[in-house]
Amino acid sequence: DTAVSQTPKYLVTQMGNDKSIKCEQNLGHDTMYWYKQDSKKFLKIMFSYNNKELIINETVPNRFSPKSPDKAHLNLHINSLELGDSAVYFCASSQVGGMYYEQYFGPGTRLTVT
C-alpha cells in the first residue's frame, strides 16, 4: 500500500564508511527526488530523475551518487561518509506536467555518522 518507501529507516555508521539508501514508489510517477533535511528542518533538494534521466543535480559533493535503475526506483549511494552528512534524507516522487503537481514524500532515512 505504501506509496513511497525507503530503506533503511535508520542508519548509524562511522566516518569513512560507504552506505546506500533505497527508494521505491508505486504511484506510477515519472519523476523522483532526493532531499536532505538538516537539524534546522531545512529541506533542500539534491537530485531529481525523470524517467531514469538525471534532470536536477544540485551542488552536492561527488561522494553522493544517485542511481535510477527504472522510473520506480531511485537509490542514493554515499562514499566516505562525513559527520556533516548526518541528516534525514527524504525520497519523493511526482508526475510532472500540467499546471500543478504534488510531490509525495517517503518516510525518510535518518542517517547518523559517528
Place this chain on the structure above:
Amino acid sequence: QKEVEQNSGPLSVPEGAIASLNCTYSDRGSQSFFWYRQYSGKSPELIMFIYSNGDKEDGRFTAQLNKASQYVSLLIRDSQPSDSATYLCAAEDSSYKLIFGSGTRLLVRP
C-alpha cells in the same frame, strides 16, 4: 540564489483561534506555491497549493498569494491541537524544482 523565507517561530495560538503563517520568495519567475505540513519525525505532506493571485480556500485552510509583493500566506481557522506541526512553504521554479523555506513551527494550546 533563489530563496524562500519563513519565520521559524514557534507561533503559539490558543485552540479555536486563527493561525497565520507567512512566507516570502525571491524568484519572480516562480508560478506555483505549496504549503506542506510536517509533524515531528514524519515526512512532509501537502496541504495546499496556489498559483493564482488571491485566496484559495480548502476547509479550515486558506492560502493567499500576492505575486507583486512576492508573498504567500496560510491561514488556519479554528486551530486544533492536532494542527501543531512545522509548516513548510515552497516555491516552484521553472525547472519543476521546489525551493523550500525552513518552516514555521506552530503550537496550538488546548
